[in-house]
Amino acid sequence: MASDPDPGNLPAPAETASTPIRFGILGAARIGPNALLKPAQSHPEVTIAAVACRDAAKGARYAKQWNIPKTYAGPKAYNELLADPEIDAVYIPLPNGAHYAWSIRALEAGKHVLIEKPMTSTAEEAREIFALAEQKGLVALEAMHSTFHPAAQRVREIVLSGELGKVKSVNVAFGLPAWISQFMFEKNDVRFDYNLAGGCAMDMGVYPIAAIRNAIGLEVASLEVASATAVPHPADPDRIDRAMHATYNLPNSMTAETTIDFAIPGKGPFGLIPRLPQLTLSVHLEGGDIEFFNFVAPHMYHSIKVKPKRGSARTEKVYRYADGRDGKGWTTYRYQLQAFVDKIRGRKPWVWIEATTSITEMEVVEKVYEKSGLPPRRSQQIV
Ligand SMILES: NC(=O)C1=CN([C@@H]2O[C@H](COP(=O)(O)OP(=O)(O)OC[C@H]3O[C@@H](n4cnc5c(N)ncnc54)[C@H](OP(=O)(O)O)[C@@H]3O)[C@@H](O)[C@H]2O)C=CC1
Numbered sequence: 001m002a003s004d005p006d007p008g009n010l011p012a013p014a015e016t017a018s019t020p021i022r023f024g025i026l027g028a029a030r031i032g033p034n035a036l037l038k039p040a041q042s043h044p045e046v047t048i049a050a051v052a053c054r055d056a057a058k059g060a061r062y063a064k065q066w067n068i069p070k071t072y073a074g075p076k077a078y079n080e081l082l083a084d085p086e087i088d089a090v091y092i093p094l095p096n097g098a099h100y101a102w103s104i105r106a107l108e109a110g111k112h113v114l115i116e117k118p119m120t121s122t123a124e125e126a127r128e129i130f131a132l133a134e135q136k137g138l139v140a141l142e143a144m145h146s147t148f149h150p151a152a153q154r155v156r157e158i159v160l161s162g163e164l165g166k167v168k169s170v171n172v173a174f175g176l177p178a179w180i181s182q183f184m185f186e187k188n189d190v191r192f193d194y195n196l197a198g199g200c201a202m203d204m205g206v207y208p209i210a211a212i213r214n215a216i217g218l219e220v221a222s223l224e225v226a227s228a229t230a231v232p233h234p235a236d237p238d239r240i241d242r243a244m245h246a247t248y249n250l251p252n253s254m255t256a257e258t259t260i261d262f263a264i265p266g267k268g269p270f271g272l273i274p275r276l277p278q279l280t281l282s283v284h285l286e287g288g289d290i291e292f293f294n295f296v297a298p299h300m301y302h303s304i305k306v307k308p309k310r311g312s313a314r315t316e317k318v319y320r321y322a323d324g325r326d327g328k329g330w331t332t333y334r335y336q337l338q339a340f341v342d343k344i345r346g347r348k349p350w351v352w353i354e355a356t357t358s359i360t361e362m363e364v365v366e367k368v369y370e371k372s373g374l375p376p377r378r379s380q381q382i383v
């Protein structure tokens, strides 16, 4: 068990191995630096070889800032990057509705794919991606980064150890207060665009679903969605959810509940009292409760409170594996990159997200939209 990390003490840049995996990135996306560019700096087997950006000036700025040697720009940029024989793996941080088509194209071009969450717009699309990856002998991974962190694995270990008996229910809240999200999201953010498969249940909703299933060891089964209620987003109230509340029936009479929100309004008169972010996964078991605060980005800060009905409560913080196989200050994304590279290299990853898990996760998202009465998400056609 380790103490809170020193955020200034990140791993030193690693030397690049003689035959690194050469990554290309489709789109100069905002998430790229945290999800791949910074983690790659400390991975000795990874090099970032190219970025493709529709806008030449933006692509050049991104490449300069992140020291990426090759830039593809313009309307054919993504296809040109995929045709580059000096790229082994492609990271896809495009709007949700573009994940499917570009993943298929990348696999057809012989590249491994690391695909941002939510992996696709439908379960069927995720199924197709994994089938093609298998046929080609390539690796496809949904970038559900939180699962790879040792804190998430520790919660799972405590639950599955039986220390607190059988699971009765799980509650997850993931919400961003409006005063914070106004700085995080653009007015016309990809998240609010139905034609790009936006929506809160797509963008934020996959985290609670993945966290519940990881915590209680239920990753191969789909969840039965009992109810789903959307709060409309002002940008497109008939199709985009600002928030979504859903309840689930799980095997063995377990139940679950998820609440997600892009912009929790303030409380009190005129909503002037600001709210705090909601980031807690709570597991209720026969013998007590477990509260995992910050299940989304546990590397920043987290706490795992174990509260037995009998005996004393304890708080755990797990920033590293006990055997020291990882590095100090590793983020969820760094653990994810480790797993992706290990899989490509034929080594057994410490944690892995199987195809079935990602496929059934998308089944749940589809059912949530169906129950809520909002229209299904659809992927974009690309030329
Ligand atoms: N794992 C995580 O922690 C996070 C994951 N994400 C996921 O990453 C993906 C991207 O999110 P985010 O980085 O916030 O998004 P951005 O808007 O910053 O980036 C999306 C990129 O997609 C490209 N793009 C291609 N087609 C379009 C289009 N029609 N409209 C807009 N952009 C387009 C753009 O690339 P170009 O440079 O070529 O113009 C742009 O850079 C989403 O799927 C999201 O769910 C997001 C945040 C956190």
Ligand SMILES: O=C1OC[C@@H](O)[C@H](O)[C@H]1O
Residues within 6 Å of the ligand: 191, 203, 204, 296
């Ligand atoms: O971690 C996250 O938090 C906010 C979301 O909008 C984002 O896409 C997600 O990955």
